[in-house]
Amino acid sequence: MTQTSLSGNSDSFNFSALVKDVKVVLILKLTGLLLVYLVKVFLARWMGKTEYGIYEYVISWSLLLAIPAGLGFPSTVLRLISEYRVKQDWARLGGIIRGSLLLTILASIFLCLVSTALILLLDHYYSFAYTKPLLIGIWLVPLQALVQLFLETARGMKDFTLAYAPSLVISPILLLSGGLFFLQRNHALRSITTIEMAMVMLAIALSFQLWLLWGKLNREVEQTTPIYNYQEWIRIALVLLLQAGFTEILNQTDIVMVGSVIGAEDAGIYSAAVKTAQWVAFALQTVNIVVAPAFTTLYLQGDRQELQKLVFKVTVWIFWFSLAVGTILIIFAQPVMGLFGSDFVAAHWQLKILVLGRVVDSLCGSVGTLLIMTGYQNKMVFITGYAALINIILNAVLIPIFGSIGAAIATSLTIAMWNVWVGLVVIKNLGIYPSVFYGFLGRKGNRALDSSPGNNSSN
Structure with missing residues (x-):
């Protein structure tokens, strides 16, 4: 096990140690994802x-x-x-x-x-x-x-x-x-x-x-x-339970509704496309695992400049990996789906649509993790709850019309809407610019911090 970027005895942030932790998690996640696939x-x-x-x-x-x-x-x-x-x-x-x-x-x-x-x-x-x-x-x-x-x-x-x-x-x-x-x-x-x-x-x-x-x-x-200390633990857990529940609804609604509305065969084929599209989010999920405690530490220390630099770096990492994987999956969608069997090739359009939604996810960076780890979990629950409801409505409308392609469209639209909404809340409340476009600005983005509206209040 590598030296952790955030040790139990220190609040200091070590970027080089964070990189080592990311490598460890990357190997484990990549191996696991390959095996699951x-x-x-x-x-x-x-x-x-x-x-x-x-x-x-x-x-x-x-x-x-x-x-x-x-x-x-x-x-x-x-x-x-x-x-x-x-x-x-x-x-x-x-x-x-x-x-x-x-x-x-x-x-x-x-x-x-x-x-x-x-x-x-x-x-x-x-x-x-x-x-x-x-x-x-x-x-x-x-x-x-x-x-x-x-x-x-x-x-x-x-x-x-x-x-x-x-x-x-x-x-x-x-x-x-x-x-x-x-x-x-x-x-x-x-x-x-x-x-x-x-x-x-x-x-x-x-x-x-x-x-x-x-x-x-x-x-x-x-x-x-x-x-x-059950009273305190349950009070914290209930808010995070809502967040986890809404997130899982977002992740599973399309598969469950395809199975319920169309049938088990279509659910199985569509599920293969969903799992394949998740390769695009691999870098985002891996980086979030390690970087989440760093967000909390830098925020509580009031070091917004260093927090913005960290957000820049990890967002650029996430974007390039996601763009490369997404491009490959779109170009080779049919042979990739053919790995599951000839019946699954028909879901290549579903895969392409889902990949586009995941690429938008990478453009916005670790917005959800950033919001939760800085104390704005109540705002996060509110946004994710509305997104889950919108996702159910979109699936209910589009699946009867377009089949599982409608489920892919509904899911990708919801992902895009959620990311933009959360990103705007991050900018408004933290004064941190999470999008990869700000990451490419580099020093210009850092200078923008001096006039940004962020504050350190939590809800």
């Missing part, structure tokens, strides 16, 4: 578009429901662990780790029981087609919630390898190996079998991660009686 390609080929579509439909629901099951604690844990490490408040640090784990498990089980009852009720009155896969797949929700909790806990402990390797590397390898085993044994791979296999493999990866995480906690944290 290979898993999707092979599963699509082994299962066929119908069975694969059912599998993706269930996975999308499990990811969506994992957000409320987590109660907002993943983001809360990341923020508070970093704070408690700086203050050396080991009692509350131990409390937040144990308390968040307990509450997440209890909330997940409760949500699964309620969801099971609703699925059975729906099937009783309407003979729901996806009843059996959903009844099994709903129990992925606790595992998906724990994935995010363990990931953010490890990030808070400054261990990026422990944060990402289990879910992005170990779990996909196990799933791919299991899929190959069942394919050779049964000469077919059904959606229900794959869902059950995904549950087992994810549980194995999470158990390994928890074992390592607990060992790290015992080594690095002074052993003391935990303090459980």
